Amino acid sequence: MSGDTMKILQVYKSEPTDDVKKLVEILNRDRDADEFKLYIGEPNYDILIQKIFANDKTVCWW
Amino acid sequence: MAADPNKFGIFVTSPQHMRHILGLTRAAVHAGKKVMIFFTFKSVHLTKNPDFYTLTQLCDLEDVAICADSYICEGFDNVNDVPRGLTDKQMRTQAFHGAILDECAKYIVM
Amino acid sequence: MESLKVYILIANRVYNDGIRSGLGLAVENHYSFPVIMNGEFPRMSNYMAENIAWIADMEGEVLSCGADAPTDLPEGTEITNISLEELGERMREADFIIPYGLPKQSHEPPGACSE
Numbered sequence: 001m002s003g004d005t006m007k008i009l010q011v012y013k014s015e016p017t018d019d020v021k022k023l024v025e026i027l028n029r030d031r032d033a034d035e036f037k038l039y040i041g042e043p044n045y046d047i048l049i050q051k052i053f054a055n056d057k058t059v060c061w062w
Numbered sequence: 063m064a065a066d067p068n069k070f071g072i073f074v075t076s077p078q079h080m081r082h083i084l085g086l087t088r089a090a091v092h093a094g095k096k097v098m099i100f101f102t103f104k105s106v107h108l109t110k111n112p113d114f115y116t117l118t119q120l121c122d123l124e125d126v127a128i129c130a131d132s133y134i135c136e137g138f139d140n141v142n143d144v145p146r147g148l149t150d151k152q153m154r155t156q157a158f159h160g161a162i163l164d165e166c167a168k169y170i171v172m
Numbered sequence: 173m174e175s176l177k178v179y180i181l182i183a184n185r186v187y188n189d190g191i192r193s194g195l196g197l198a199v200e201n202h203y204s205f206p207v208i209m210n211g212e213f214p215r216m217s218n219y220m221a222e223n224i225a226w227i228a229d230m231e232g233e234v235l236s237c238g239a240d241a242p243t244d245l246p247e248g249t250e251i252t253n254i255s256l257e258e259l260g261e262r263m264r265e266a267d268f269i270i271p272y273g274l275p276k277q278s279h280e281p282p283g284a285c286s287e
Contacts, residue, residue, distance in 0.1 A: 011170065013079060014275060019209065019238070019256060026260030027269075038082055045085035049093050052070070052168050060171045062076075062183060062275035075187070075272045103189040103273065132189075156196020163176055163202070163268060171270050 009055040010035045011048070013062055020061050027059065070095045071166030073159055074105040079172045080113050086170065087120050097121050098166055100158045102129040105172075106136055109145035118147030127154040173201065176267040179259075180206045185281065187273025188214035191234060195223045198230035205232055205266075207259060208251065210276060211239030221246040235259070 008031050010024050027033075034055060036048050052058050070090045072083060087097045099121060101108060106128050108114055118126050130153035133140050140153050162169065178197050180190040191214065194204035204227055213236075214220050224234045225248045234251045237259045241251035254262070263269055280286075 013076075013082070013172075017275070022256055023260045023263065026257065027264060029264075043082070043085065045082075045089035046092065049070070049086060049089040049095070052170060053093070053095075058168065058170055059269045060271065062271045062273075073270065075190070075193075075270070076274055078274075102193055103187070156193055157200055159193065160197055160200035160202065163178070163197070164173060169268065171272075 005030070005032045006057065007032045007034070007055040009033075009051050009058045011038060011058060011060040012036070013038050013060065015039065016061060024059075024061075065167040066096070066165055067167045068095050069166040069168075070097050071162035071169040072097065072099045072172055073162060073169065074099060074101045074108065074172045075103060076172060077104045077107045080108050080111050080117075083108070083172050084113050084117055086172075087117055091120050096125065098125040098162045100127050100129070100154070100162055101132075102156070102159065103132045104136065106133045106138070109133075109138075109148075114145060115147040123149065123152070127152045127158045129156065129158075130154060176202045177265060178202055178204055178268045178270065179263050179266045180204070180270045180272050181209060182206060182212060182272050183209040183276045184274045185212040185214075185277075188212070188220070190270070190272035191220065191223050191227070193270075193272065194232065194234075195227050195230075198227050198232045203232050204230065205235060205262075207235045207237050207254070208239075208241075209237050211236075212276065213239075213242060213251075216242070216246065216249070218246075221249040224249045224251065 182190040194206040198204040
């Protein structure tokens with residue numbers, strides 16, 4: 001893990017449900033959080049790979 | 063074994079995201095990373111997608127595997143119908159997923 | 173090798189195979205926590221019941237979030253109820269979170285696949 005604060009990336013393959021939003025809110029609390037939406041347009045996978053390698057942890061939701 | 067900082071793991075559990083799997087693999091290889099991929103359950107249907115062979119060519123042979131039990135459960139023949147790009151040795155168990163978690167510094171579920 | 177805490181989230185009735193996948197990690201010495209979301213429970217075959225019991229034997233646990241677990245489970249088969257908030261808090265300690273398969277369907281299954 002880099003630094004004191006965990007860096008977490010939330011990736012969405014579809015529009016998040018209320019349950020997913022709630023879980024993400026808890027997981028992101030007091031952390032350095034980022035997100036990437038795969039369901040909008042043509043995703044830039046180079047940027048996504050950069051983000052994945054820049055974060056400590058990635059969660060990819062349905 | 064400590065995770066390799068240059069290895070990226072993809073655990074494929076859905077049968078409908080080949081575009082993302084291929085896009086991520088191409089981008090990871092372009093960034094100088096090695097990619098390990100395991101297909102399980104209904105995602106083994108993606109082995110019938112024309113892009114599957116392309117995907118296998120981006121990875122080392124031993125780094126792509128499918129769950130043999132899943133393949134058989136879905137009605138495919140694991141002896142006479144090994145997907146193009148794989149060998150019968152790449153028909154594996156869930157232990158391959160465990161190896162991805164151990165060996166890859168970064169990981170995503172598709 | 174380090175034992176990892178892995179949560180496998182199952183939101184779709186067709187994807188209870190996530191429990192078998194969780195067992196696969198448990199036998200590799202990881203802590204496995206399959207979570208059945210919103211009542212998408214599997215058909216309780218002997219195979220499924222054995223897998224759930226085996227995960228518990230390997231210090232993992234099958235959880236139910238958003239619906240009460242069935243009370244008529246076979247002996248030795250336990251599914252523990254957990255709230256969404258508790259699940260979120262527990263998953264803060266996870267090494268890996270795996271939303272498995274497909275999201276919940278918006279429609280109930282038709283007769284052709286409901287049993």
